[in-house]
Structure formats: C-alpha cells, structure tokens
Amino acid sequence: MKSLLLPYEITREAEMAEPLNYNHRSRLMNTEGVYKAEISSITQLTEMEKLFHIRILDAAERQRFTFLPGQFVMVEVPGYGEVPISISGSASNRGFLELCIRRAGMVTSVLHRAKTGSRVGLRGPFGTSFPVAMMRDHHVLLIAGGLGLAPLRSAILHVTENRSDFRNVHILYGTKTPDQLLFDYQYEQWRRVDGVNLSIIVEEGGDGWTGEVGLVTKLLDRIPMEPDRTYAIVCGPPVMFKFVCNKLGELGIPMRRMFVSLERRMHCGMGKCCRCNIGSTFTCKDGPVFDYWTAINLKEAI
Amino acid sequence: MRYLKIDSPRPRIAVFDFTDCEGCELQLANKEETLVPFLNAVEIVDFREIATGEGEDYEIAFVEGAISRSDEVERLKVIRGKARLLVALGSCACFGGVNRMKNAYDLDAANAEVYGPTPKETLPVRSVKEVVPVDLEIPGCPVCKDEVERIVRHLVLDVPFAFHAYPVCVECKQRFTTCLMEKGQLCLGPIVRAGCEAPCPAGGLGCWGCRGPAEAPNVEEFFALAKARGFTDGEVSERMAFFGGFEGIAAGGTR
Amino acid sequence: MLYKTLRKEAFRSVVEAILAGSEGVGPRRVGTDRRGKPIHQFLPAERFEDMDFSYDTTEFSAKTYFLPFREKLSTYRFTDGDWEQEIRYRAEPRALIGLHACDINALLRLDKVFARDWYPSPYYLSRRRNTFILGIDHDPCEGAFCRALGTDTVTHGFDLFLTDIGESYFAAVGSDRGLALIEGFGAQPITDEDSHRYVAERKRIAALTENGLNLNNLPNLLDIEFKSPIWAKWGAKCLSCGTCAMVCPTCYCHGVYERISMDFREGAKIRQLHSCTLVDFAVVAGGHNFRPTPESRLKYRYYHQHRGFVEQHEEPKCVGCNRCGRACLAGITPVEVIRELQEEVGP
Amino acid sequence: MNVDLNIRIHPLTRVEGHGDLLVRVVNGQLQEVRWDVVETPRFFEVMLKGKHYTSAAILTARICGICSIGHALCSVRATERAFGVEVPETATKLRLLAKHGETLQSHVLHLLFLAAPDFLGLPSVLPLLQSSPSTVALAARLKGVANRLCEVVAGRATHPVSIQVGGMAVFPDRRELAALKAELAGAVKDLAAVADLFKGFEMPAFSRETEFVSLKGEGSYPWIGGALLSSDGIERAEDDYLQMTNEFVDERNTSKLCRLSRDSFAVGALARWNNNHRFLHPAARAAADELGLGPGCHNPFKNNLAQLVECIHVAHESIALIEELLAEPGSVQTMAEVSPREGEGVGAVEVPRGILYHHYDYDGEGRVVRANCIIPTTQNNLNIQHDLERLARNLAAGGADDARMERLCSMLIRAYDPCISCSVH
C-alpha cells in the first residue's frame, strides 16, 4: 500500500499542471516570499514620523514592482514582525519606494531604530487604489488629516505629475498642532504647480503659527464646488472622514465619488487572517480604498 | 549586539529578590538550549543567587518577590533610584503572590504562633508597584522563561513588548488539553492571562491564576458558570485570591 | 463519483493498511466528561484498537492537521546586517481516519479560503494534498444542526467515505488512491439493492438529524438584526476565551508573529490561530479597539460564519457541528442564539 | 603571626536566600563568628490555616523555588497519611521519578553553578561563559535533562502541578518518557565528566565530629517517607519527627534552629551518604571511591561530593524507573479516591538539602487546622554555625588572611547548599 500516500511536493508548476480536484486552477505563488529591500535613506519628518526610502535590491524585481496610488505593502522586519504601510511615493518612481512611518508599536519602533543600509522584507503591493483613472477630467479634492497624508501623498504626486489630466485641484490638510505637519518642506513645491491649491489648517496653533486654525471641514467652505464634476479622496482618522464626507455630501458630491482609505489591524494582507474584516469585507483585498457608499454600508466601518 | 545594522549595547542588568521563594530567578538560569546566548545578551552586574559581586551601574533591575519588611522598602527605593527600568519579576513582585494571603491574618498572632516569644519584624505584604513605580511587570509563579527571553530581546533592542491579552484557554486548545471544567474540575483559565502555555491544565491541575487577570475578564459570568458546575462563590474567590492577582476584582468584574 | 461495497470485516484491514503506509490520525478516547460521557480527540494512532469509530464527536476538530495552531511560515538567518529567508512547506503524508461528513465539509470550506481564493496557501495545499481522508457516516450527535446547513452529507473532498448498510459498507470513492486501496480488499460493484439500502440508511439518519431549524433567512436576518438586544444578552455571557473558534472546524482567523532567537542569529515568522472573540483581535497600535466589547466580537463571529462568508463564498462557513456550543463554558450555543435571533423578528 | 580580621558579608552570594556571615579575629584569636539568617519571614504555617487540602501542596511548593517538588511530595504525603489514602503503585513510581529529577536539577545547579566557581577561583559561573564554554554547556545540558524529567512527570520543573493528593493527576506522555530515557543515558556520561572535573578540585582538609540525620534506608536508598535515623544511633518513626528536630527560636535568626543528641546535627547529601551509602547504585559507589568519599565522612566540604554521587545514583535509577513505567498498560490508574477526614498526618521527604517534614491537622471538611513545616536548612543552620566556629578558629590560629578566611568560610556555608528562603518560610 506504499503508493497510497506518496509525498506530494507542492510547487507552482505542479499545481498548474495537476490542480486539486476542485474544478479550479489555483494561482499558486510563494505567499511568504519577500523582496529583500534596503533602507536607502531616512528622513525625520516629525518627532513620531520618519520617511524611509526603500530600494528593492534585485534590479529585475525592482523594475517589475509597480503599484497604484493608495496601495500598500507589507514591510517585514525579520524577527520582529510585519506591518502594512501605504506607499507614500509616486507610482512613476521605479527606483525606490517612499514609506512614511509613524512610531506606533513594536515593529515600527524597530524600523525607527533602523539605520540606512538595514535590510527589510517587502511583500505586495496589496489592496485597492485611488480611482485616478476615473478622476480624469474632473475637479479633484484631496483631503487629509494627520497621518492620512501618508497614503494621500501618492495621489497628490500622481495629480501633480499628471496635472493636465485633471481640472481644479484642491489639497486640504489638517493636523492637531503645527509640529505634526508632515512633508512641510514640500508644500511650497506643490503650491507652485499650476492650478494646485494647498490649504493647511491646525487645530491648536500656538505661538508662532500664522496660518489657519480649526478643523479641515472649515476649509471646505471656501472652495467653489462643481459637485457633479468632482472627485474627493479623504484620508485620515475615521472621525475626520465621517465629518468631511458628510459635509461633502451636503455640498452635493455623490457618495460613490468620495473615496476613503480605511485602516484595520492586518496580519497577512491576503484576505486570510480576517483581522481586517469589516462586516463581510476584507480591508486588505477589498480595500483599503473604498468609495463612501460602500464604506457606510460596511457594518461597523465608521 | 548587532542586528540589521542596529548596534545595541548589552543592557546591564541586576537581579534582586525580596520576600519570595527565588523560583523566578531560578528560571533565569534554566532552559539549557538558550542559556548561554541569554547570559551573553545582557551584562549581569549583580545577581546574588548565582554570582558574587555587587555592581552598582545597572540600567535594568529585575526585582523578584513581595515587600514585607521595612529594610526591604528601603532597599527597593535605592534600587529604583539607580535603575533606568524596573521590572517586577514574578507574581510575588507583581501582585504580592501567595504571600499576600498573609494579610488576611492578624500579624501579631501569626508572629506569636510561628516565633513564640521572639517575634520578628513583618509588614503587610505589598507588591512592588505599591511601593515604587514599576516599568514592566512579568507575572507568573514562576515566570515562563520563554516569555522572559522574549522580553529581554525587546529590552536589548529597546522596543515595546506586549503581553497576550487573551486568557489561558487559548493555550489549552493549542496543547490539545481536554478542558478540565468539562471533566468537572474548577479552573480559572477563562479569566487568567495567557503566556504560560497552560502547563497546569495539561498536568491535570486547574489554573490557579498565578498570572493574574486577562484583559477585561468576564468575572461575573465566570462565577455564574462555576456555580452552575457546583463550585461555590467562596471556592472561586478563595482561588482568585491565591496569588493576589485578582486583588480588587470581585464578582462585579471591576477593579 | 464511483461507488463500491466493502465487506464489514475488511474495514479493519483497510485501516491497518493505511496505518502501515503512513502516519494515521483517528478518533481516540481521552477521558470522560463530568456527565460520564466519553471525550474523544483526533490524535495520532498506531493500531486499529487505538481508535474508537463509534465516537459521537471530538472536542477539537481535525482542522489542526491542516491549519496547526502554530506554524512556521519562514525562517531567517542573520549575518552582519543582512539576512537570508528560507521557506518550506513540505508536509509528510498522513491519513485522517474516521472523519464525519461535517468535518469533511468543513475542509471544503477551508479549501475555499486557502486553496481557491486569492493567494492560495501553499502550506495548506501541501497538507491537503498529502492527507488521505477516510470518512464514515454516523448517527447524528447531540446539539448538532448539520442538517439545516446541508452538511450531514458530503459529496467530495475525501478519498473514501463509508456508510454502514448492514452486511457491508457502501463506499463512495473520491480518488484513485481510495479506489486502489479498497480494491485490494475485495471491494465489489454496487447492486440496486445496495443503493436501496444506502438510501434507506441515509433517510434514517436524516430523520434523526432533523431539528426543525431553518437557516435560509439567516444571512439577511444577521444584517437586519445587527443592533438586536439579543447580542447584548449573549455578549454579557461571553468569556472572550476564544474556545469556540479554537475548536471550530472552520474558524481560521489567525495572527502572524515573528520570533528571533536568543542569539539574534535566527528569526522565524509564525502563523498562530487567533479568534475573533479574543479581546485584542481588532486592536491597532496606539490601543484603539475596533471591537471593544464581547458583544461586538461575538456578534461578529456569527456574522462572519453566516453572512460574511456567504457574501464571499456563497455558503455559510459554519457546518453545524456544535463543537463551539458544546465547548462554550458560558453555554452559548449556536442553535439557541440563532433561534432567538429568528424569534426576535417573529416567525 | 597575629592578625586582626573583620569580615562581614551581607548577604552571602551564590546561595538561595539571604544570610549574613560575620567573622571577627583579634590578635589571631577568634572573637566572634556568626551565621545569621536574615531572610524575610513569610508565615506559611499561618497561611495554611483554613486552606483546603487540595491547595496545601500548591501553597507549600512556593516555600522554595528550588525544591518545590520535594515540598509538594511532602505535603501530599502528610495529607494522604492524615486521610489514610493508599497511593497507586504507578503514582509512587512517578513521584520518585519526579523527585529524582529535582535532586539532579538542584545538585547540578549547586555543584556547577554555585560551588564550582569557588574551586576554580572565580566569582561566578559567568566568566566561564568565555573561558570554558564547554563546562557551562555541560552544566546547562544536565540541568536541561533534569528539568525536562520534572516537566514531563510533574508538569513543571518549578512548582509542579501533577503531584496531587491521591497520586499523580496524569500519566506522562510515553513518547516523552522514552525520549528522556535516552537523554538520561547521555546525562550519565555527562556526570562522569563532572566527576572528572571535581576530582581535580581540592576539598579543604577539615573535619568535625557531627551527628547525621536522614531517612533510614530499607532495601533502597531512601527518598520518600519511612523511619528516621541518626548516626548517633537514634531511630524514630516518621510521625515522631519532632523528637528528631527539637526546633527552637533565637533572637538573631529569622530561621528556627534544631538539635538532637549534640549541640547540633546535619542533614543533606552527606548525612544520607553516611547513613545509607550501602544502598547506592554500584556506579554511584564506584564514583564515590574515585572521588575519595568514604563512609563516616565528617568533612562538610565533601557534601559536594556526596551530592555528585547522588546525581549518578538518581540518573541510573531514573532510567530503570522509566523502563518500568513504560511497561505499564495504557489505562493504568494514577489517582486514588480521596475522602477527607479529621486527623493529622506527617510526611518526611529527603529533598536535596536534607529531610523535610510537613505536618498537618485537618478538620472533617479537609481544611487545615494547624500546620508545621520543618525545613532541612533550619536543621543545618546551627551545625553550620558550629562548623564555622571550628573552621574560623583553626584558620585564625594558622594565621590566615582576610581573603582566605572569607573564601573558606563562604565555601563552607555554600557546601551545605543552604536554602535560606526555605528555612524562613
């Protein structure tokens, strides 16, 4: 009876040639294999956030790696863990990835201690993206609160790099205090792009702050709207996009043209671990970017 | 230590003990597979149980045992003053441990009973954090070496550590231990913090709660289900009081 | 599917042949519960006598042989500043002997997630591929509601499935290796009479299994009744101990953690089963908990079993084995919860 | 050469618990030598009052982190004798096996981690990590086997869980038992290496006539229960332990003190060796010969050698026990029915450092009314004091300097392997 249970080697080739008898050819891949990548540069943005430039070491893999604005990667610090991080950089950039990471818990703390040259693992990209193609020829509202600028920046860069594809572009960004503002050294540059309006607001200004004080929603009042020709992307904490989206709704923008990026605990990025489940939806593969209609229909989403 | 191009100096640690059985310290010298790298990962400057020599320049102090005499209070304060990080090691240090049960008795009478006409100084038992601020508490009677090792690895790299929030039952399942409650024994597993790998139920002994409460334990329901299985509130409370971890948590489920 | 009959006496030889050819796992008696009933587990067995095929159900499900509680996904070897990753997912051949229909159906549910969905898991596939499954039919077990979910019978996902039809077993043959096995022990083509006997036996079992529970409306009900007070009631009882999910044959929620060796020279990435009822399931860095109450977590478990999975895979994830109900110390049983939910809206 | 010495060690290191050593010499004359136990008292006997019999062993195990298995065994024995419980034979074997695990673990810890540095002139085992990693690895390996033996049989090495009133709660996993048997065979080889190491150590030449108390061997080297025996010829039943200990309290010590026929007596490996050596495994006896440990030895420093000899004995006996256990049928009973009743019971167990006694009075509900525990180190404390006086006087007369006085006095105390927190329970 030896032949009964011959060991069966699971390989991609074998699975394609002789699939399990489940009427289905599985797209088998090495789910845990990572791209080995090197931290090529580190910029301290604020006390809690650093910007990492990460370069996939293998040149061919680096060339092959493409993503869409809004997608995220799983960054692995071998021996400590893996975390989902949105890609903050431009999708047109093939040389390195930009990741803006807040020191929040264990893995992000190790990353914050890492040095230029440290090697980490990357998997991805995962998840849905901002609807940059659909947004063509529309007015664009890009709204971020706090760390929400990290994912939104990829959209900002896409829009500024492809300025002619879009009509009016408004970027609204708010944080609690001025020292939490991310990428402040780039505001000037974005403002200079023809027809891009950038407004910054903080909740608590304090001494030396000459800019706006208040909530991001306040900025919306001043923007001339053409609601049926506008797309909005809102990134930030749930309370914030709830208010902002309600306001946008009042201004007449349909829910399916507002996009939000949701955040949940994640352990796999592949719709397996269920940690990011909202109702019946996986934030990692059905999200993180959802249109607002879908988002409010997810149980417990907001 | 060098890992991912991150250089970390070996933290200088010291181990001190107070009112206890020294079982937790002993765990530090256990687990032969990793003992050598464990001792290499840190620099031990003071560890009376296994080494001669009193270093003063420690950064991390592991404090084992409960506090039950005035000289202990003083010694602990000195340690707190010197240590950058004070770690309470074991249930005695975290909760007072079994020693805490002493507080239920009249101390003079206790003294008379044990020492007759020559009473010895003794104070009501306190946990370490009731005397000085504590940075990290590692519960367990004794502590689980695996967990201590993990914590030490985090201390070496100076990154935060999180204990399991869930209760012991999870680890029973992992070991295929048939639930003792099913077999008719009392077990505190459903309300006690995991991390020990559930050796007690596996060895045929219901959990006695040495690691203290899991996060947000449903104590009220636990009393109810124990009662439904024939265990009185008194029995359950007595067991919850055994290691002192549930001090202040009663059937109401609140601290 | 091919059907055969197998003489009763041959069963033992078949099992022994399996045990001779690979590691065998079967239902073993491990103790007696407080009411005096035997407790069984699927455990490795060396001899035919080790196993007790008259078992009702097992405390833990057989999923652990496909999704172990803890599994190493990859290992790392560190050298100064750099590392190498090593991945292995080779499973040794193993036979699961004596599974009931619900447990095989449960594997089919897991297949949907780990073999057929996006990113099939090579770890799971390797185990699934290398596991021989011999199922047996049985009289229904207490509290189970498999009939309501259609999981009291199974159509595929096994190598052999035997139903007792008196003198012999009616054997459904699910694979060539299953066929090869019983042919070696005198399997016969089925006759009309065998089929009749089989149908009669299935009818008898089905009648015993019937408990009047109808789950057709459940997916909708769960959505509509999301704010129902019954969740608060059951939530107040829930211990958040994860036992229900741990023993469930289909619960697969997990966490992925990494460990580094004490000398900082090796690391490992480990998948460990978790449960949506555990307090930290949806906690994110900084401490925010997306499901902070036992109520919200328990509700989510039902929601995922009976609605979320339906939306993703067109059928409930639950197979109605009632292991969770039996294991729950607080006495939360799915049949009761579902019945209350249905009564909430009226018949 | 007349010297003045003033040695004060507070607390002594590489022993379990807190004890202070004071030696004062003026003009070559010993003025004062003191061994003071200053450990914080814990009042276990008081805490035991009112406790249910099922928790007595769990509580008393916490008297000592090193010999918790011994405490648990002694506790359940006292309770079983109070209730008249017959422990199944298999459980008795399992208990002895757990006991052996503990003896091995404790002795190895003492010999290699605590005592060996003295003979090597090192402050601790830590420098050996660099200078002789193979010795540390050897020690760790032996401790590993011992701990695993405890874990497999008693559920945990420190604070066991399976040792319960009535027997042993579970029969260990047979595959693990079988694996242990192989490991123990390795341990026997490792112990030979330890013996080689100790052969090279010079045991200080010192000797003082001492009364040795242990369990009385009857056909085998005794560990759990039985009659009590003193080398001065006194013999008592287990229940009459009070007449073998005569505990009293003094002003200075938080530990109590004991005496029998003389000013003090000694318990522990050396006492067991002196009273029962003829029951040792031949391999252990052969090792004793080679190490220069003879019967009727009154040199306390050689307690180290007696411990080593016992390690070899328990390793061999454990292998034999495992073989017997593996031959037991699958459904073997390891627990007896227990019905509590009013009454009292005494348990005496040879733990690594000597005889341990537990004595409980129970009410009809199975709750403790009164408890008494007498710990080996309690029994040894006075003997340590007397040995120290003699040693210090000799050394002072011989003109020893500070370092030598301090070193030898510390070594003497350490040779007893005192378990101080235990003694102040």
Ligand SMILES: Cc1cc2nc3c(=O)[nH]c(=O)nc-3n(C[C@H](O)[C@H](O)[C@H](O)COP(=O)(O)OP(=O)(O)OC[C@H]3O[C@@H](n4cnc5c(N)ncnc54)[C@H](O)[C@@H]3O)c2cc1C
């Ligand atoms: C789609 C997505 C994009 C994100 N993009 C960014 C970004 O661009 N910049 C940034 O700083 N942060 C981002 N986060 C949050 C970031 O993932 C968490 O801060 C990080 O996982 C915390 O990990 P930790 O190990 O430091 O914390 P710990 O508290 O130690 O967390 C332990 C584990 O829990 C999980 N976890 C904890 N918090 C979160 C969380 N908020 N989201 C997902 N998993 C979590 C992770 O698996 C983590 O390894 C994003 C999260 C998601 C879901």
Ligand code: SF4
């Ligand atoms: S034995 Fe205790 S810890 Fe284990 S599952 Fe049962 S209740 Fe939980």
Ligand code: SF4
């Ligand atoms: S099972 Fe309970 S008593 Fe045992 S070690 Fe774990 S927490 Fe402590």
Ligand code: SF4
């Ligand atoms: S949810 Fe409960 S009844 Fe359903 S499959 Fe899981 S354990 Fe069985």
